[in-house]
Amino acid sequence: MIEVTDLYKEFNGVPVLKGISTTFEKGKINMIIGQSGSGKTVFLKCLLGLFVPEKGVICFDGRKHTELSIKQQRQLRKEIGMVFQGGALYDSLTVEENIMFPLKMFTKNQPSEMLDRVNAVLKRVNLENVNKKFPAELSGGMQKRVAIARAIVMNPKYLFCDEPNSGLDPITATVIDNLIQEITKEYQMITIINSHDMNSVMEIGEKIVFLKNGVKAWEGTNKDIFKTENEVVVDFVYSSNLFKKVKEAYLNETK
Template sequence: MIVVEDLHKSFDGTPVLKGISTVFEKGKTNLIIGRSGSGKTVFLKSLLGLFIPEQGTIIYNGTPYGEMDDEQQRELRQKMGMVFQGSALFDSMTVEENVMFPLKMFTNDSMSGMRDRVDVVLKRVNLTDAHKKFPSEISGGMQKRVAIARAIVNNPQYLFCDEPNSGLDPKTSIVIDNLVQEITQEFDITTVINTHDMNSVMEIGEKIVFLKDGYKAWEGSNKEIFRTDNEAVTSFVYSSELFKKVRQMYLEERN
């Protein structure tokens, strides 16, 4: 679980995060949404410890980040998995080597032990015959699955995803969404996803935090988002005619 209390972050005197408080629960897919410039990326990087807020507290499983010493912060980073926008695989490494990279960085496992662990996570993301291929030899969806395998290879307590469906077709995006949700529930991970994809919001948004101009403008589930009258949320989520129709159908069914 991650608890965020009154988080503030500025750059060159310009406030970007303005007093955000929320809770990201274990075993749930927690989504951060909002327009470009709303503070989503800064918020995600603050959760990762890449940005240090001027005010507020981020608490990881009961321990505030600001109270951790260097060793505790290092241990926390080892418990974090990250899926980057665009996958961010090493072009010169095979799939197996990409997934093994965190194990070499953070463990003292034997080579055979690391290969066994790589086999397990590649099988979990439905990639059993890609070990020796290079990123350029596999599709974008497969690259994303490799990135997920790499993110979970160290059994993280926290999984962060930055626009995991960026550049993917709708069908592949659904596959990635379902995979992330399954892994989150299966391993009881605290998963936080920064996304623009409204299909992800509707499909796997168990907890949604909507940011506007650096503030938390709304939070709730993908079911509650259909019922909200929050104008900032409805104008963002239902900007397309398709989602307007979906919401109307939902409300009519409820009535």
């Protein structure tokens, strides 16, 4: 479990996160949602250790992130897989080299073993015959799948995704969502997704944390979203007419 307690982060004296506390459980897809500028990315980067919070505790299965030595932090980071918004694949490396990179850095495996692992994860994300291609030669959806393959190649315990389906067409976005969902269950990871795509939230989000101006405004499940009277959430979710209709349909169905 990842436990976050009273997390504060500021930049040049301007508070961005103001005392966020929540928990993320194993085998579940947790989603952080909110408007642009609500602090989602900063929150995610604090969890990843890319930003050091001014105050608060982040605990990974009992290990307090802020109290770990550099060596222990490096060890913890090996247990983390991250899918960045743009994929963040290394341009100068082929798909195969990109995915093999963490294995080369952190394992003593033979090249043939590493290649087998690369092919296995590529197969898992439904990509084949792309080993020798460079990221620039792939479509956005394929790049995201390579990024997911790289994130899971070390069998991580924690998977973080920053807007994994932004910029993708609805079909590819659904494919990526389903893939993340399947992998989370298969590897029993703690998956945390930063998103403002309500389709993803409704489809795969098992726990939702809603941020507004750096404060946790609401948390619950995707089912609870339809029932909540929280004004901030209602304004955000039903800014789209489609979701108003979905809510009506859902409430009629459950009557």
